[in-house]
Amino acid sequence: MTCKTRCGAFAGAVLALALLAQPANAAGLKIGYSDWPGWVAMEVGISKGWFKAAGVDVTFQWFDYSASMDAFTAGKIDADLVTNGDALVTGSGGAKGTMVLLTDYSDGNDMIVGKPGIKSLKDLKGKKVGIEVGLVEHLLLLQGLQDNGMKESDVTLVPTKTNDTPQVLASGQVDAIGAWQPNSGQAMKALPGSKPVYTSAQAPGLIYDVLYATTTSVAAHKADYIKIAQVWDKIVHYINDPATQDDAVKIMAGRVGLAPEAYKPLLKGTHLIDLAEGKKVYAKAKGLGSLYGSTEVANDFNVKNAVYKDSQSADAYIDPSIINAVK
Numbered sequence: 001m002t003c004k005t006r007c008g009a010f011a012g013a014v015l016a017l018a019l020l021a022q023p024a025n026a027a028g029l030k031i032g033y034s035d036w037p038g039w040v041a042m043e044v045g046i047s048k049g050w051f052k053a054a055g056v057d058v059t060f061q062w063f064d065y066s067a068s069m070d071a072f073t074a075g076k077i078d079a080d081l082v083t084n085g086d087a088l089v090t091g092s093g094g095a096k097g098t099m100v101l102l103t104d105y106s107d108g109n110d111m112i113v114g115k116p117g118i119k120s121l122k123d124l125k126g127k128k129v130g131i132e133v134g135l136v137e138h139l140l141l142l143q144g145l146q147d148n149g150m151k152e153s154d155v156t157l158v159p160t161k162t163n164d165t166p167q168v169l170a171s172g173q174v175d176a177i178g179a180w181q182p183n184s185g186q187a188m189k190a191l192p193g194s195k196p197v198y199t200s201a202q203a204p205g206l207i208y209d210v211l212y213a214t215t216t217s218v219a220a221h222k223a224d225y226i227k228i229a230q231v232w233d234k235i236v237h238y239i240n241d242p243a244t245q246d247d248a249v250k251i252m253a254g255r256v257g258l259a260p261e262a263y264k265p266l267l268k269g270t271h272l273i274d275l276a277e278g279k280k281v282y283a284k285a286k287g288l289g290s291l292y293g294s295t296e297v298a299n300d301f302n303v304k305n306a307v308y309k310d311s312q313s314a315d316a317y318i319d320p321s322i323i324n325a326v327k
Contacts, residue, residue: 028057029221029228031211032068032080035256037270038104038209039081043255044248045235056227062255072097072212078221079213083136084291085298087212087317092308098218098319101211101229102278102291108201109269110140111184114176115169116193121148123197127175130160130168134305136207137162137178142301143206144198166190181266204271205281205288206297218319225322229275233326236274239267275323282320291318 033039042060045051051058061068061077072080073095082090087099118124121144131138138157145151160168165177166187176197177187188194200207211228218225239248246260253263273281287293295314303311 028059029079029217029224030077031058031060031228032063032071032077033060034063034065034068034081036065036081036209037109037252037266038272040252040255041103041235041239041248041272042081042232044238044251045231047251048238050231050234051228054227054231056224056231058224058228072214075214078217079211082210082212083298084208084210084295084317085136085139085302087210088295088299088302088312089307090212091317092302092310092312095214097212097214097317099210099291099295099317100213100218100225100319100322101232102273102281102323103209103211103232104270104272105205105209106180106200106207107204107269107271108199109181109184109266110137110178110207111180111196111199112137112141112144112176112178113165113169113184113187113194114197115172115174115191118176118194118197121145121198122150124176125150125154126156128156128158128173129176129178130158130165130174131178132162133157133159134307135162137180138305139298139301140198140200140203140206141178143203147198147202169194181269199269201269203288205290205294208281208291208294210291212317218322222322222325226325229323229326233275236272239272275326278323279320282318282323284315 033042046060063071068080069082069086069090071077073090081103084099087097091097112121129141131141142152145154158174160177162179162183165179165183168174169177169187170190179187213225238244249260249264253260281291283290284292292314295317299312299314302308
């Protein structure tokens with residue numbers, strides 16, 4: 001995988017794991033991260049020794065995405081890098097935490113891909129869309145339909161595992177699929193002439209990625225989280241600086257076993273968020289420009305699609321004090 005395998009379907013098992021939770025090692029912070037450019041970016045700070053230089057005792061542990069959430073729920077790590085919607089999923093089952101840092105938002109890596117002849121989302125009216133119901137591409141499709149004056153009933157959803165979307169589109173079983181990279185790219189390669197008809201670049205802020213930490217670890221290690229935020233800002237500028245980007249890409253590509261030239265295009269679909277921008281997104285407001293507004297949208301989606309039963313309050317999951325403490 002070259003992007004995260006975002007998962008909202010494991011909520012039913014979360015509560016049972018939470019009841020078995022054991023406290024993470026109090027000697028130093030343990031943070032889970034997985035295969036998404038906005039999280040693989042942490043590898044730059046790790047490789048350069050910036051966290052150690054900042055005086056923060058932190059260990060980053062590599063997981064498959066859903067496994068990282070299981071580890072967080074079981075109390076094996078202090079914090080995890082997840083989508084804001086999946087932070088709600090873990091919390092709804094009892095693994096309460098708070099979003100202390102924004103890393104990025106998806107800026108094109110998530111997409112609805114139509115078969116040849118489908119030129120726009122409106123062309124999908126009355127057509128079949130292969131999608132993993134209840135996960136983030138389903139949310140993206142709903143946003144796209146809304147933006148085009150359509151509703152969910154205007155299309156027929158065909159439940160499809162994201163990893164299966166390339167072959168399902170190529171087989172002609174559906175007229176379009178929803179997938180994130182690399183699956184979306186593989187789908188277009190498998191069916192020449194297919195193309196994106198809606199992407200997360202058209203809904204910036206719909207899918208935010210965050211550092212989600214237990215409330216107990218934030219209380220005990222606030223100074224360390226502030227240092228992590230400072231290092232994150234340094235990482236973002238190092239990746240975005242043309243003078244150092246190739247070195248950063250080489251480090252990131254090495255973490256996931258890809259050639260740098262294959263990895264670099266994925267950065268275009270991931271909008272990294274430095275602290276200056278993050279402080280603006282942490283301002284409480286409606287709409288996708290705010291982490292609060294975006295999280296409310298994710299909550300409504302999760303409840304509607306029975307990812308969890310009880311509505312979650314965005315306010316209870318968001319803590320701007322960490323990044324606001326950085327001057």
